[in-house]
Amino acid sequence: MNVLVTGGAGFIGSNFLRHVLEARPSWRLVNLDALTYAGNLRNLDGLPETERERLRFVKGDVRDAALLSSLFAAERFGAVVHFAAESHVDRSILGPEVFVETNVLGTFRLLEAARQGWEGAGRPEGFRFLHVSTDEVYGSLGPEGAFTESTPYDPSSPYSASKAASDHFVRAYERTYGLPALVTNCSNNYGPFQFPEKLIPLMILNIAEGKPLPVYGDGQNVRDWLFVLDHCEALLAVLEAGVPGQTYNVGGGAERENLALVHLLCDLVDARLQRPAGESRGLIRFVADRPGHDRRYAIDSAKIRRELGWQPRHTFEQALSRTVEWYLEHREWVEEVRSGRYREWMERNYGARG
Ligand code: NAD
Numbered sequence: 554m555n556v557l558v559t560g561g562a563g564f565i566g567s568n569f570l571r572h573v574l575e576a577r578p579s580w581r582l583v584n585l586d587a588l589t590y591a592g593n594l595r596n597l598d599g600l601p602e603t604e605r606e607r608l609r610f611v612k613g614d615v616r617d618a619a620l621l622s623s624l625f626a627a628e629r630f631g632a633v634v635h636f637a638a639e640s641h642v643d644r645s646i647l648g649p650e651v652f653v654e655t656n657v658l659g660t661f662r663l664l665e666a667a668r669q670g671w672e673g674a675g676r677p678e679g680f681r682f683l684h685v686s687t688d689e690v691y692g693s694l695g696p697e698g699a700f701t702e703s704t705p706y707d708p709s710s711p712y713s714a715s716k717a718a719s720d721h722f723v724r725a726y727e728r729t730y731g732l733p734a735l736v737t738n739c740s741n742n743y744g745p746f747q748f749p750e751k752l753i754p755l756m757i758l759n760i761a762e763g764k765p766l767p768v769y770g771d772g773q774n775v776r777d778w779l780f781v782l783d784h785c786e787a788l789l790a791v792l793e794a795g796v797p798g799q800t801y802n803v804g805g806g807a808e809r810e811n812l813a814l815v816h817l818l819c820d821l822v823d824a825r826l827q828r829p830a831g832e833s834r835g836l837i838r839f840v841a842d843r844p845g846h847d848r849r850y851a852i853d854s855a856k857i858r859r860e861l862g863w864q865p866r867h868t869f870e871q872a873l874s875r876t877v878e879w880y881l882e883h884r885e886w887v888e889e890v891r892s893g894r895y896r897e898w899m900e901r902n903y904g905a906r907g
Protein backbone atom coordinates (compact mmCIF):
# COMPACT_ATOMS: atom_id res chain seq x y z
CA MET A 554 0.00 0.00 0.00
CA ASN A 555 1.21 3.49 -0.88
CA VAL A 556 0.07 6.04 1.71
CA LEU A 557 0.19 9.84 1.66
CA VAL A 558 0.88 11.25 5.12
CA THR A 559 0.64 15.03 5.46
CA GLY A 560 2.43 16.81 8.30
CA GLY A 561 4.75 13.85 8.92
CA ALA A 562 7.60 16.09 10.10
CA GLY A 563 5.52 17.34 13.05
CA PHE A 564 4.94 15.78 16.45
CA ILE A 565 2.21 13.17 15.91
CA GLY A 566 2.91 12.72 12.20
CA SER A 567 6.55 11.76 12.77
CA ASN A 568 5.60 9.34 15.55
CA PHE A 569 2.98 7.85 13.21
CA LEU A 570 5.49 7.42 10.37
CA ARG A 571 7.94 5.71 12.71
CA HIS A 572 5.21 3.42 14.02
CA VAL A 573 3.79 2.46 10.62
CA LEU A 574 7.17 1.93 8.93
CA GLU A 575 7.93 -0.64 11.60
CA ALA A 576 4.46 -2.17 12.00
CA ARG A 577 3.61 -2.45 8.27
CA PRO A 578 6.81 -3.54 6.46
CA SER A 579 5.09 -3.79 3.08
CA TRP A 580 3.81 -0.20 3.09
CA ARG A 581 5.42 2.72 1.31
CA LEU A 582 4.84 6.19 2.75
CA VAL A 583 5.04 9.65 1.20
CA ASN A 584 5.47 12.46 3.74
CA LEU A 585 4.18 15.80 2.44
CA ASP A 586 5.18 18.59 4.79
CA ALA A 587 5.75 22.33 4.34
CA LEU A 588 8.31 22.36 7.21
CA THR A 589 6.78 25.28 9.08
CA TYR A 590 8.25 26.24 12.48
CA ALA A 591 6.63 23.04 13.83
CA GLY A 592 8.02 20.64 11.24
CA ASN A 593 11.52 19.24 11.52
CA LEU A 594 13.04 16.41 9.50
CA ARG A 595 15.27 15.65 12.49
CA ASN A 596 12.11 14.09 13.95
CA LEU A 597 12.68 11.26 11.47
CA ASP A 598 16.41 10.83 12.07
CA GLY A 599 17.85 7.42 12.78
CA LEU A 600 15.38 5.25 10.86
CA PRO A 601 16.82 1.89 9.83
CA GLU A 602 17.81 1.64 6.13
CA THR A 603 14.94 -0.79 5.38
CA GLU A 604 12.45 1.77 6.67
CA ARG A 605 14.12 4.83 5.17
CA GLU A 606 13.92 3.37 1.69
CA ARG A 607 10.13 3.04 2.03
CA LEU A 608 9.72 6.71 2.96
CA ARG A 609 9.70 9.57 0.45
CA PHE A 610 9.75 13.17 1.63
CA VAL A 611 8.11 15.92 -0.42
CA LYS A 612 8.50 19.48 0.80
CA GLY A 613 5.23 21.14 -0.06
CA ASP A 614 2.09 22.83 1.10
CA VAL A 615 -1.29 21.15 1.38
CA ARG A 616 -2.77 24.29 -0.18
CA ASP A 617 -0.81 23.71 -3.39
CA ALA A 618 -3.46 22.18 -5.70
CA ALA A 619 -1.06 21.64 -8.62
CA LEU A 620 1.46 19.80 -6.46
CA LEU A 621 -1.27 17.64 -4.93
CA SER A 622 -2.69 16.79 -8.32
CA SER A 623 0.71 15.70 -9.68
CA LEU A 624 1.44 13.68 -6.53
CA PHE A 625 -1.86 11.79 -6.74
CA ALA A 626 -1.32 11.12 -10.45
CA ALA A 627 2.22 9.84 -9.94
CA GLU A 628 1.81 7.90 -6.69
CA ARG A 629 -1.70 6.39 -6.98
CA PHE A 630 -2.20 6.46 -3.22
CA GLY A 631 -4.28 3.77 -1.55
CA ALA A 632 -4.82 5.97 1.51
CA VAL A 633 -4.28 9.46 2.92
CA VAL A 634 -3.63 10.28 6.57
CA HIS A 635 -3.99 14.02 7.10
CA PHE A 636 -2.07 15.50 10.04
CA ALA A 637 -0.81 18.77 8.50
CA ALA A 638 -2.22 21.71 10.42
CA GLU A 639 -1.45 24.72 12.49
CA SER A 640 -1.89 23.13 15.89
CA HIS A 641 -1.23 25.62 18.70
CA VAL A 642 -4.19 27.41 20.32
CA ASP A 643 -2.13 30.38 21.59
CA ARG A 644 -0.79 31.06 18.10
CA SER A 645 -4.34 30.92 16.71
CA ILE A 646 -5.34 33.69 19.12
CA LEU A 647 -2.40 35.88 18.07
CA GLY A 648 -2.71 35.21 14.33
CA PRO A 649 -5.80 33.28 13.21
CA GLU A 650 -5.54 33.67 9.43
CA VAL A 651 -2.94 30.99 8.78
CA PHE A 652 -5.20 28.57 10.68
CA VAL A 653 -7.98 29.22 8.18
CA GLU A 654 -5.49 28.92 5.32
CA THR A 655 -3.87 25.65 6.34
CA ASN A 656 -6.56 23.90 8.36
CA VAL A 657 -9.61 24.82 6.29
CA LEU A 658 -8.36 25.66 2.79
CA GLY A 659 -5.53 23.11 2.98
CA THR A 660 -7.92 20.32 4.00
CA PHE A 661 -10.33 21.32 1.24
CA ARG A 662 -7.58 21.24 -1.39
CA LEU A 663 -6.39 17.85 -0.15
CA LEU A 664 -9.95 16.48 -0.22
CA GLU A 665 -10.40 17.75 -3.76
CA ALA A 666 -7.13 16.17 -4.94
CA ALA A 667 -8.03 12.91 -3.17
CA ARG A 668 -11.51 12.88 -4.73
CA GLN A 669 -10.13 13.44 -8.22
CA GLY A 670 -7.42 10.79 -7.72
CA TRP A 671 -9.94 8.30 -6.33
CA GLU A 672 -12.52 8.94 -9.07
CA GLY A 673 -9.80 8.81 -11.75
CA ALA A 674 -8.74 5.38 -10.44
CA GLY A 675 -12.32 4.06 -10.75
CA ARG A 676 -13.39 4.73 -7.13
CA PRO A 677 -11.54 1.78 -5.55
CA GLU A 678 -13.45 0.49 -2.52
CA GLY A 679 -10.41 0.10 -0.33
CA PHE A 680 -9.30 3.74 -0.59
CA ARG A 681 -9.33 5.65 2.73
CA PHE A 682 -9.00 9.32 3.68
CA LEU A 683 -8.28 9.61 7.41
CA HIS A 684 -8.62 13.10 8.86
CA VAL A 685 -6.80 13.55 12.19
CA SER A 686 -8.79 15.95 14.32
CA THR A 687 -9.16 17.08 17.89
CA ASP A 688 -11.54 16.93 20.85
CA GLU A 689 -11.36 20.76 21.00
CA VAL A 690 -14.10 20.95 18.33
CA TYR A 691 -16.61 19.94 21.03
CA GLY A 692 -15.88 22.99 23.21
CA SER A 693 -15.70 22.92 26.99
CA LEU A 694 -17.16 20.51 29.56
CA GLY A 695 -18.40 21.18 33.10
CA PRO A 696 -17.20 18.99 35.96
CA GLU A 697 -19.16 15.93 34.75
CA GLY A 698 -19.49 13.97 31.50
CA ALA A 699 -17.33 13.29 28.46
CA PHE A 700 -17.41 14.04 24.73
CA THR A 701 -19.02 11.34 22.59
CA GLU A 702 -19.08 11.19 18.79
CA SER A 703 -22.53 12.83 18.84
CA THR A 704 -21.64 15.78 21.09
CA PRO A 705 -22.52 18.95 19.13
CA TYR A 706 -19.60 21.00 17.85
CA ASP A 707 -18.96 24.17 19.88
CA PRO A 708 -15.40 25.36 19.23
CA SER A 709 -13.94 28.18 21.35
CA SER A 710 -10.66 29.19 19.70
CA PRO A 711 -9.74 30.08 16.10
CA TYR A 712 -7.73 26.82 16.13
CA SER A 713 -10.67 24.63 17.15
CA ALA A 714 -13.03 26.54 14.84
CA SER A 715 -10.68 25.86 11.91
CA LYS A 716 -10.44 22.16 12.82
CA ALA A 717 -14.24 21.98 13.17
CA ALA A 718 -14.64 23.50 9.70
CA SER A 719 -12.19 20.98 8.26
CA ASP A 720 -14.07 18.08 9.92
CA HIS A 721 -17.31 19.31 8.32
CA PHE A 722 -15.67 19.38 4.88
CA VAL A 723 -14.40 15.82 5.32
CA ARG A 724 -17.87 14.56 6.25
CA ALA A 725 -19.42 16.55 3.41
CA TYR A 726 -17.05 14.89 0.91
CA GLU A 727 -18.02 11.47 2.23
CA ARG A 728 -21.76 12.21 1.99
CA THR A 729 -21.73 14.16 -1.27
CA TYR A 730 -19.12 12.32 -3.33
CA GLY A 731 -18.91 9.00 -1.48
CA LEU A 732 -15.19 9.53 -0.75
CA PRO A 733 -14.36 6.84 1.85
CA ALA A 734 -13.37 9.28 4.59
CA LEU A 735 -13.10 8.91 8.35
CA VAL A 736 -12.52 11.42 11.17
CA THR A 737 -10.83 10.89 14.52
CA ASN A 738 -11.16 13.37 17.38
CA CYS A 739 -8.39 12.89 19.90
CA SER A 740 -7.51 14.40 23.26
CA ASN A 741 -4.18 16.01 24.28
CA ASN A 742 -1.12 14.02 23.21
CA TYR A 743 2.30 13.98 24.85
CA GLY A 744 5.56 12.19 24.11
CA PRO A 745 8.80 12.55 22.11
CA PHE A 746 9.18 15.18 19.35
CA GLN A 747 6.45 17.54 20.59
CA PHE A 748 7.27 21.14 19.86
CA PRO A 749 8.17 22.83 23.16
CA GLU A 750 5.42 25.42 23.00
CA LYS A 751 2.90 22.87 24.28
CA LEU A 752 2.37 22.47 28.03
CA ILE A 753 4.28 19.28 28.82
CA PRO A 754 7.56 19.82 26.91
CA LEU A 755 7.57 23.54 27.74
CA MET A 756 7.28 22.79 31.45
CA ILE A 757 9.87 19.97 31.44
CA LEU A 758 12.43 22.24 29.75
CA ASN A 759 11.67 25.30 31.88
CA ILE A 760 11.95 23.21 35.04
CA ALA A 761 15.28 21.78 33.90
CA GLU A 762 16.55 25.29 33.09
CA GLY A 763 15.19 26.93 36.26
CA LYS A 764 12.90 29.24 34.28
CA PRO A 765 9.44 30.48 35.35
CA LEU A 766 6.56 28.03 34.80
CA PRO A 767 3.62 30.01 33.35
CA VAL A 768 0.32 28.50 34.52
CA TYR A 769 -2.68 30.13 32.84
CA GLY A 770 -5.51 31.39 35.05
CA ASP A 771 -6.10 29.38 38.22
CA GLY A 772 -4.48 26.22 36.85
CA GLN A 773 -7.69 24.21 37.39
CA ASN A 774 -8.35 23.52 33.70
CA VAL A 775 -8.49 19.81 32.96
CA ARG A 776 -7.07 17.95 29.97
CA ASP A 777 -7.36 14.23 29.11
CA TRP A 778 -3.83 13.05 28.28
CA LEU A 779 -2.88 10.31 25.81
CA PHE A 780 0.62 9.03 25.02
CA VAL A 781 1.35 9.70 21.35
CA LEU A 782 2.10 6.07 20.51
CA ASP A 783 -1.35 5.05 21.76
CA HIS A 784 -2.85 7.68 19.44
CA CYS A 785 -0.79 6.31 16.52
CA GLU A 786 -2.08 2.79 17.20
CA ALA A 787 -5.65 4.11 17.28
CA LEU A 788 -5.12 5.86 13.93
CA LEU A 789 -3.78 2.69 12.32
CA ALA A 790 -6.76 0.73 13.66
CA VAL A 791 -9.20 3.31 12.22
CA LEU A 792 -7.36 3.38 8.89
CA GLU A 793 -7.47 -0.41 8.54
CA ALA A 794 -10.77 -1.33 10.17
CA GLY A 795 -12.82 1.85 10.60
CA VAL A 796 -16.06 2.29 8.68
CA PRO A 797 -16.02 5.13 6.10
CA GLY A 798 -18.29 7.99 7.12
CA GLN A 799 -17.74 7.27 10.80
CA THR A 800 -16.08 9.35 13.51
CA TYR A 801 -14.03 7.84 16.33
CA ASN A 802 -13.18 9.63 19.57
CA VAL A 803 -9.75 8.74 20.97
CA GLY A 804 -8.72 9.52 24.55
CA GLY A 805 -6.51 8.33 27.33
CA GLY A 806 -8.94 8.46 30.26
CA ALA A 807 -6.16 10.28 32.12
CA GLU A 808 -7.72 13.57 33.23
CA ARG A 809 -5.44 15.91 35.13
CA GLU A 810 -5.74 19.50 36.30
CA ASN A 811 -2.97 21.62 34.78
CA LEU A 812 -1.56 22.66 38.15
CA ALA A 813 -1.45 19.06 39.41
CA LEU A 814 0.31 18.05 36.19
CA VAL A 815 2.90 20.83 36.55
CA HIS A 816 3.52 19.75 40.16
CA LEU A 817 4.07 16.18 38.99
CA LEU A 818 6.47 17.33 36.27
CA CYS A 819 8.41 19.41 38.83
CA ASP A 820 8.76 16.35 41.03
CA LEU A 821 9.81 14.05 38.16
CA VAL A 822 12.44 16.47 36.84
CA ASP A 823 13.74 17.30 40.34
CA ALA A 824 14.14 13.59 41.11
CA ARG A 825 15.86 12.93 37.79
CA LEU A 826 18.27 15.88 38.31
CA GLN A 827 18.81 14.96 41.98
CA ARG A 828 17.49 18.25 43.27
CA PRO A 829 15.83 18.64 46.68
CA ALA A 830 12.20 17.43 46.61
CA GLY A 831 9.74 20.24 45.85
CA GLU A 832 12.42 22.73 44.76
CA SER A 833 11.07 23.51 41.28
CA ARG A 834 7.47 24.06 42.41
CA GLY A 835 8.72 27.49 43.47
CA LEU A 836 9.13 28.38 39.78
CA ILE A 837 5.35 28.30 39.18
CA ARG A 838 3.86 31.66 38.19
CA PHE A 839 0.13 32.18 37.66
CA VAL A 840 -0.20 34.33 34.54
CA ALA A 841 -3.11 35.90 32.65
CA ASP A 842 -5.56 33.30 31.40
CA ARG A 843 -5.80 32.27 27.75
CA PRO A 844 -8.82 34.06 26.21
CA GLY A 845 -11.67 31.60 25.60
CA HIS A 846 -9.79 28.96 27.62
CA ASP A 847 -11.80 25.72 27.65
CA ARG A 848 -12.24 24.50 31.21
CA ARG A 849 -12.31 20.75 30.80
CA TYR A 850 -11.90 18.13 28.09
CA ALA A 851 -12.73 14.44 28.58
CA ILE A 852 -13.18 11.83 25.90
CA ASP A 853 -15.58 8.91 25.88
CA SER A 854 -13.65 6.40 23.75
CA ALA A 855 -16.15 3.53 24.20
CA LYS A 856 -16.86 3.35 20.44
CA ILE A 857 -13.30 2.75 19.23
CA ARG A 858 -12.70 0.36 22.13
CA ARG A 859 -15.85 -1.63 21.37
CA GLU A 860 -15.81 -1.59 17.57
CA LEU A 861 -12.08 -1.70 16.80
CA GLY A 862 -10.68 -3.29 19.96
CA TRP A 863 -8.30 -0.37 20.57
CA GLN A 864 -7.19 0.67 24.03
CA PRO A 865 -4.22 2.66 25.29
CA ARG A 866 -1.29 0.42 26.17
CA HIS A 867 0.60 2.97 28.28
CA THR A 868 -0.25 4.21 31.76
CA PHE A 869 -0.04 7.96 32.27
CA GLU A 870 2.58 7.75 35.02
CA GLN A 871 4.94 5.45 33.08
CA ALA A 872 4.64 7.28 29.79
CA LEU A 873 5.04 10.68 31.43
CA SER A 874 8.27 9.55 33.15
CA ARG A 875 9.50 8.21 29.82
CA THR A 876 8.64 11.56 28.20
CA VAL A 877 10.53 13.51 30.87
CA GLU A 878 13.58 11.30 30.30
CA TRP A 879 13.35 11.83 26.54
CA TYR A 880 13.39 15.63 26.73
CA LEU A 881 16.22 15.68 29.24
CA GLU A 882 18.27 13.35 27.03
CA HIS A 883 17.61 15.15 23.73
CA ARG A 884 18.97 18.64 24.42
CA GLU A 885 20.47 18.88 20.93
CA TRP A 886 17.02 18.34 19.40
CA VAL A 887 15.59 20.93 21.76
CA GLU A 888 18.17 23.52 20.74
CA GLU A 889 17.51 22.81 17.10
CA VAL A 890 13.76 23.28 17.25
CA ARG A 891 14.08 26.32 19.48
CA SER A 892 16.38 28.09 17.06
CA GLY A 893 15.45 30.32 14.12
CA ARG A 894 11.94 31.44 13.61
CA TYR A 895 10.64 29.70 16.73
CA ARG A 896 12.97 31.53 19.10
CA GLU A 897 12.20 34.92 17.53
CA TRP A 898 8.47 34.22 17.68
CA MET A 899 8.58 33.16 21.31
CA GLU A 900 10.56 36.22 22.29
CA ARG A 901 8.28 38.57 20.40
CA ASN A 902 5.06 37.12 21.76
CA TYR A 903 5.93 35.67 25.11
CA GLY A 904 8.99 37.59 26.27
CA ALA A 905 10.29 36.10 29.51
CA ARG A 906 7.61 33.39 29.54
CA GLY A 907 9.41 31.30 26.90
P1 NAD B 1 2.50 19.90 14.83
O1 NAD B 1 2.23 21.36 14.89
O2 NAD B 1 3.54 19.31 15.70
O3 NAD B 1 2.85 19.48 13.33
C1 NAD B 1 2.17 19.99 12.23
C2 NAD B 1 2.95 19.59 10.97
O4 NAD B 1 2.21 20.06 9.83
C3 NAD B 1 4.34 20.22 10.89
O5 NAD B 1 5.28 19.26 10.46
C4 NAD B 1 4.18 21.33 9.87
O6 NAD B 1 5.38 21.61 9.16
C5 NAD B 1 3.11 20.74 8.96
N1 NAD B 1 2.36 21.77 8.25
C6 NAD B 1 1.79 22.89 8.77
N2 NAD B 1 1.20 23.61 7.81
C7 NAD B 1 1.36 22.91 6.65
C8 NAD B 1 0.94 23.13 5.31
N3 NAD B 1 0.24 24.22 4.97
N4 NAD B 1 1.27 22.20 4.38
C9 NAD B 1 1.99 21.10 4.72
N5 NAD B 1 2.42 20.86 5.96
C10 NAD B 1 2.11 21.75 6.92
O7 NAD B 1 1.07 19.22 15.09
P2 NAD B 1 0.71 17.90 15.91
O8 NAD B 1 0.59 18.23 17.33
O9 NAD B 1 1.59 16.80 15.47
O10 NAD B 1 -0.77 17.65 15.36
C11 NAD B 1 -0.98 16.93 14.15
C12 NAD B 1 -2.47 16.86 13.86
O11 NAD B 1 -3.13 16.22 14.95
C13 NAD B 1 -3.13 18.23 13.72
O12 NAD B 1 -4.06 18.16 12.68
C14 NAD B 1 -3.81 18.46 15.05
O13 NAD B 1 -4.95 19.27 14.90
C15 NAD B 1 -4.18 17.04 15.45
N6 NAD B 1 -4.26 16.79 16.90
C16 NAD B 1 -3.22 17.13 17.72
C17 NAD B 1 -3.31 16.82 19.08
C18 NAD B 1 -2.19 17.16 20.04
O14 NAD B 1 -2.34 16.98 21.24
N7 NAD B 1 -1.03 17.61 19.58
C19 NAD B 1 -4.44 16.17 19.58
C20 NAD B 1 -5.48 15.86 18.71
C21 NAD B 1 -5.37 16.15 17.36
Ligand code: DAU
Nearest residue numbers: 640641642687688689740741750751752767768769774811
Ligand atom coordinates in the same frame (compact mmCIF):
# COMPACT_ATOMS: atom_id res chain seq x y z
O1 DAU C 1 -7.10 18.54 23.02
C1 DAU C 1 -6.31 18.33 21.89
C2 DAU C 1 -5.48 19.56 21.63
O2 DAU C 1 -4.46 19.57 22.62
C3 DAU C 1 -4.87 19.60 20.23
O3 DAU C 1 -5.90 19.68 19.30
C4 DAU C 1 -3.93 20.79 20.08
O4 DAU C 1 -3.28 20.73 18.82
C5 DAU C 1 -2.89 20.73 21.19
O5 DAU C 1 -2.08 21.89 21.12
C6 DAU C 1 -3.57 20.65 22.55
O6 DAU C 1 -4.26 21.89 22.86
P1 DAU C 1 -4.23 22.55 24.33
O7 DAU C 1 -4.55 23.98 24.17
O8 DAU C 1 -5.05 21.77 25.29
O9 DAU C 1 -2.66 22.30 24.67
P2 DAU C 1 -1.56 23.22 25.34
O10 DAU C 1 -0.37 22.34 25.57
O11 DAU C 1 -1.36 24.50 24.62
O12 DAU C 1 -2.21 23.56 26.76
C7 DAU C 1 -2.61 22.55 27.67
C8 DAU C 1 -3.23 23.23 28.87
O13 DAU C 1 -2.20 23.93 29.59
C9 DAU C 1 -4.27 24.29 28.52
O14 DAU C 1 -5.28 24.27 29.52
C10 DAU C 1 -3.50 25.61 28.60
C11 DAU C 1 -2.48 25.33 29.67
N1 DAU C 1 -1.19 26.02 29.52
C12 DAU C 1 -0.53 25.89 28.34
C13 DAU C 1 0.71 26.49 28.16
C14 DAU C 1 1.45 26.37 26.84
C15 DAU C 1 -0.63 26.72 30.59
O15 DAU C 1 -1.23 26.81 31.67
N2 DAU C 1 0.59 27.29 30.41
C16 DAU C 1 1.29 27.22 29.22
O16 DAU C 1 2.38 27.81 29.12
